[in-house]
Amino acid sequence: MAKHIVISDLIINKLNDSDRRSMINQLNNLEKEGNAIIIVDGKREEYADSSNSFKMPTESEFMSDFTRISESIVFVSGRDDMFETSRYMKSLFICPMWIDDIGENASRYGVQVRTPKQMYQIIKHSNNNNFWHTRKKLKDGTIFYSLLDAKFRYFSTSSREDKMIENFESTIYGDETTPFFDILKYDLQSAISNKLEYFDDIDIWTIFPNSSKELDKNMMELKKSIEINSGVKLIETDDFSDNLILRHTEKDRAHDIPLSTRITNGSAINLETICLNPAFKDHIEGSTICVIDDFLNHGFSFEAARNLLKAAGAKQIILLALGTYTNDYLYKDYEIKGDPFNPNFEFSGPNYEETILNPRFKINPQAKVEVETLFTVFNSSW
Numbered sequence: 001m002a003k004h005i006v007i008s009d010l011i012i013n014k015l016n017d018s019d020r021r022s023m024i025n026q027l028n029n030l031e032k033e034g035n036a037i038i039i040v041d042g043k044r045e046e047y048a049d050s051s052n053s054f055k056m057p058t059e060s061e062f063m064s065d066f067t068r069i070s071e072s073i074v075f076v077s078g079r080d081d082m083f084e085t086s087r088y089m090k091s092l093f094i095c096p097m098w099i100d101d102i103g104e105n106a107s108r109y110g111v112q113v114r115t116p117k118q119m120y121q122i123i124k125h126s127n128n129n130n131f132w133h134t135r136k137k138l139k140d141g142t143i144f145y146s147l148l149d150a151k152f153r154y155f156s157t158s159s160r161e162d163k164m165i166e167n168f169e170s171t172i173y174g175d176e177t178t179p180f181f182d183i184l185k186y187d188l189q190s191a192i193s194n195k196l197e198y199f200d201d202i203d204i205w206t207i208f209p210n211s212s213k214e215l216d217k218n219m220m221e222l223k224k225s226i227e228i229n230s231g232v233k234l235i236e237t238d239d240f241s242d243n244l245i246l247r248h249t250e251k252d253r254a255h256d257i258p259l260s261t262r263i264t265n266g267s268a269i270n271l272e273t274i275c276l277n278p279a280f281k282d283h284i285e286g287s288t289i290c291v292i293d294d295f296l297n298h299g300f301s302f303e304a305a306r307n308l309l310k311a312a313g314a315k316q317i318i319l320l321a322l323g324t325y326t327n328d329y330l331y332k333d334y335e336i337k338g339d340p341f342n343p344n345f346e347f348s349g350p351n352y353e354e355t356i357l358n359p360r361f362k363i364n365p366q367a368k369v370e371v372e373t374l375f376t377v378f379n380s381s382w
Contacts, residue, residue: 266300285313
C-alpha cells in the first residue's frame with residue numbers, strides 16, 4: 001500500500017552529508033515504488049533531481065491542505081503538534097531520534113528510529129504490512145488475530161525466531177530493556193494506518209487483567225499507545241483504572257490449576273472473577289471493541305471477555321493475542337444473567353461449545369519472515 005511520506009526539511013538537514021545523501025536516495029526509491037514524498041519547508045534547489053517529483057509545501061500550506069489526502073500517510077517528525085495531526089489522521093508516526101527538541105508525546109508514542117536506514121525499512125515494511133500471523137472468524141462473528149507465534153522453543157524454525165520468543169516472554173513478564181514492545185506498538189500502528197479489517201474502526205481497546213487483579217504495566221502502556229495513536233475517545237473513569245475489563249477477585253494462576261479442571265471450567269473460572277468497568281456502561285452497545293491478551297492458550301480469558309461483551313451489546317469483538325501457542329481453542333457460549341458491569345452478575349451454561357483445532361488457526365509463513373525482519377530493523381545487533 002503506497003503512502004504519502006511527510007517529513008520536514010529540518011530532519012534531513014540534521015544529518016551529516018553522507019547520511020543526508022543516503023536519505024535522499026531512499027526517498028527517491030520510495031517515490032519510485034509509488035509513494036508520494038512531501039518535504040515540508042524543503043527548498044527545491046537542495047533536492048534537485050530530474051527523476052523525482054517531491055512536493056515541497058511550506059508548513060502552513062501543508063497544514064491547510066493535508067485533510068484532502070485520501071491515501072494513508074506516514075509522518076516523520078519529532079514535534080508534538082505534528083504528532084497530534086498524525087493522531088487525527090490515524091497515521092503511522094515515526095520519531096527520528098537524531099534531531100533536537102523532541103516532543104514528549106512524539107517520543108513516547110511514536111515509533112522511534114535512530115538511523116535513516118531504520119526509517120526507510122519501517123516505511124517499506126509498513127507498505128506491505130497487510131496480513132496477520134493468525135486469523136480466525138469465530139461462530140458468532142468475533143474475529144481472532146495474533147501477532148506472533150509464542151510456541152515453546154523447540155517449535156522455532158531459526159535461531160532468530162528463538163531469540164524473538166525469548167524477548168517476547170521477557171516483555172510480557174516485565175523486562176523493560178527488550179525492543180519487543182516497540183515492535184508490537186509499530187505493528188498495531190501500521191495496521192491502523194493501513195486500514196486493515198476493523199482496525200481503523202475500533203472504539204475501545206482493553207487488556208485482560210492477570211490472575212492477581214493487576215493490570216500489567218507493559219500491556220497497559222501498549223494499550224495507551226494504540227489509543228493515543230488511533231485517536232479514539234478515551235473514557236473518563238472515577239478510579240485508577242481506565243481499562244474496560246476488571247478482575248474483582250483474584251484467581252489461581254493457570255499453571256496452578258489442574259489441566260482437566262481448566263479444560264472443563266477455564267472460561268467459567270474467569271467469568272466468576274471478572275466484570276466490565278461501570279465507567280464504560282454507556283459506551284459498549286454498538287461499539288467495536290478489541291481485547292488484547294498476552295498468549296492464546298485455550299482461549300479461556302478471551303471466551304470470558306467475549307461472553308461479557310456480547311451481553312453488554314458490543315457490535316463487533318476483536319480478540320488479539322500477542323502470541324499463539326499450539327493448543328486447541330475452546331469456544332463456549334454462556335448465558336449472562338444480570339448486569340455484566342456488576343461483580344454479582346450470574347451466568348449459566350455453556351449452552352454451546354465447540355473445539356476449534358489449532359491447525360485451523362493458520363500461521364502465515366510470510367508473516368513469520370516479516371516479523372523476523374522487524375526484529376533485525378529494531379535491533380541491528382541481531
